[in-house]
Amino acid sequence: MTHALVDSQSLPAELRPYLDGLxxxxxxxxxxxxxxxxxxxSIALQDYRHGRSDVDVTVVADPLIPARALRELAESLAHPALPCPAAGLELVVYGADFVGRPCGAAGYLMDLNTGPMLPNRVSFDPADSADFWYVIDRSIAHQAGRLLYGTAVRQVLAASSERDLYAAMQASVREHAGGEGHLGDNRVLNGCRTVAFCRTGRWLAKREAAQMIATSEQEFRPLIETALxxxxxxxxxxxxxPSNDVxxxxxxxxxxxxxxxxxxxIGDPGSGTYPDG
Known part of the structure; x- marks a missing residue:
C-alpha cells in the first residue's frame, strides 16, 4: 500500500502508520x-518521545469547508475511532485565509484533543481557548513544520509578528506559573525553551533548550536537570x-x-506581572 504521507521515512517509526491513517x-x-x-x-523539532510526547498536527483548509465536514473530521480522528499510539493527539484546523497572514489570535476552525492520556475535547469556537498556545504553535510550524500532505508549509503559513510572539510568550509564562493542569517538568522545560528563543530567535527542542539554560544559569541547574x-x-x-523553585x-x-x-x-506587548515565587 502506498503512503499518503509526503515522506514517511523521516517520521518516528512508532507514528508512521498512525499519521498515514490520519x-x-x-x-x-x-x-x-x-x-x-x-x-x-516535538515531531517538527525532532524531539518526539514515545509515551511522553503528544502528536501535534495542523490542518489547513479552504475557509469555505462546511461545518458538517469539520464535525465529521473530529469524529473520524477521535481516539479510539483512530487509535492514537502517543500520549495524545492535538490537531488544529485553520482556514487558509487566516494562516496566510500574521495574527495574534487563536483563529481556528476546529481544535481537537484526544488520545489515551488526553480527555476528548473538540472546539469549533476559538473564543473557547487562550490565544498564546496557537500563536506559538504556528511560529514553530513556520520555522520547522514537517509537511505530511499538500502545499508546502511556508506557502500557506505566514510568520508570526514579533509583537504577537512576545505577547504569546508572556501569556505562556503566566499560564505555566499558575501550574494548574501542567506537569512540573513541562513547566520548567517550556520555560527553558522560551528563554532559548529569546536568546537565539529560534525554537529549540525542549531538551536542547534545557541543556543550554542549565549550562549558563548555575542557580537553576539542579531544577532543570531534575526536570530533564x-x-x-x-x-x-x-x-x-519543588513548587516554589518552579x-x-x-x-x-x-x-x-x-x-x-x-x-x-516592543516594550510590554502583553501586560503583566509574573509571580515572584
Missing amino acids: VRRTLAVCGRHLVSVFAVG HSFQHPRSEALPL RTFLAWVGERVDEAATHAG
Whole structure:
C-alpha cells in the first residue's frame, strides 16, 4: 500500500502508520477543501518521545469547508475511532485565509484533543481557548513544520509578528506559573525553551533548550536537570518538582521575556506581572 504521507521515512517509526491513517481520513473527509497537513511540536523539532510526547498536527483548509465536514473530521480522528499510539493527539484546523497572514489570535476552525492520556475535547469556537498556545504553535510550524500532505508549509503559513510572539510568550509564562493542569517538568522545560528563543530567535527542542539554560544559569541547574530526568519517564511516572523553585524559575523566565521584548523595541506587548515565587 502506498503512503499518503509526503515522506514517511523521516517520521518516528512508532507514528508512521498512525499519521498515514490520519492523513487518509482527513483527505477522505475534507476532499478538495484540504490544502495542507503538517506536523508541529516535538515531531517538527525532532524531539518526539514515545509515551511522553503528544502528536501535534495542523490542518489547513479552504475557509469555505462546511461545518458538517469539520464535525465529521473530529469524529473520524477521535481516539479510539483512530487509535492514537502517543500520549495524545492535538490537531488544529485553520482556514487558509487566516494562516496566510500574521495574527495574534487563536483563529481556528476546529481544535481537537484526544488520545489515551488526553480527555476528548473538540472546539469549533476559538473564543473557547487562550490565544498564546496557537500563536506559538504556528511560529514553530513556520520555522520547522514537517509537511505530511499538500502545499508546502511556508506557502500557506505566514510568520508570526514579533509583537504577537512576545505577547504569546508572556501569556505562556503566566499560564505555566499558575501550574494548574501542567506537569512540573513541562513547566520548567517550556520555560527553558522560551528563554532559548529569546536568546537565539529560534525554537529549540525542549531538551536542547534545557541543556543550554542549565549550562549558563548555575542557580537553576539542579531544577532543570531534575526536570530533564523526569521528562525521560512516561507522564504517569513524572517526578514531583519543588513548587516554589518552579515558580521562582518561571518568574526569572518572565523577566527574560520582558527584557527581550524591550530590546526588540516592543516594550510590554502583553501586560503583566509574573509571580515572584
